[in-house]
Amino acid sequence: GQNIDQPTEMTATEGAIVQINCTYQTSGFNGLFWYQQHAGEAPTFLSYNVLDGLEEKGRFSSFLSRSKGYSYLLLKELQMKDSASYLCAVSDHNTDKLIFGTGTRLQVFP
């Protein structure tokens, strides 16, 4: 089966660094996505990892370890606008589906 776990909520301070973890179980791993979703809005694509290692994109970085079934999203120099839900999603080539976690709601305080 498939299972994705990520923390429900996190809080952080403006200017700080926060790491959002995601663990997954899938039989046919074919890549992991991170999406950002502001309240009441559509998810928007942040990053994609298919090989082990770190992908950096500005203030956001995403890491993947396939052997551990683990990923994290690292947000640096936090801004108030980063307050949103962050969705981890795993692509499975056996089912050809994208399975989403329930999301991590991040609140950034001044």
Place this chain on the structure above:
Amino acid sequence: EAQVTQNPRYLITVTGKKLTVTCSQNMNHEYMSWYRQDPGLGLRQIYYSMNVEVTDKGDVPEGYKVSRKEKRNFPLILESPSPNQTSLYFCASSLSRGQRVHEQYFGPGTRLTVT
């Protein structure tokens, strides 16, 4: 502007009254999908389509129908809506899956309430 559009954005209806939510994309994407999002459950896939005239069930297809007669459109049909279909619905599209998985672009969402 490259986008996925959905209509209507908000809909309140009554049990049993057939409705259709339209979805259209202008990016020439082969893959399209419908999700519903409920508190504590995340995004769950309803149906998806790999290309024109090809549709498959997702994880929660009961009570829904779809069609893919044209590449750009992927309407979601609720033949007889029930209150448990009250949810936030998202349409999404991406380039063809194949060996390389591509990011999905989401529509703005349709908030449906069935009374």
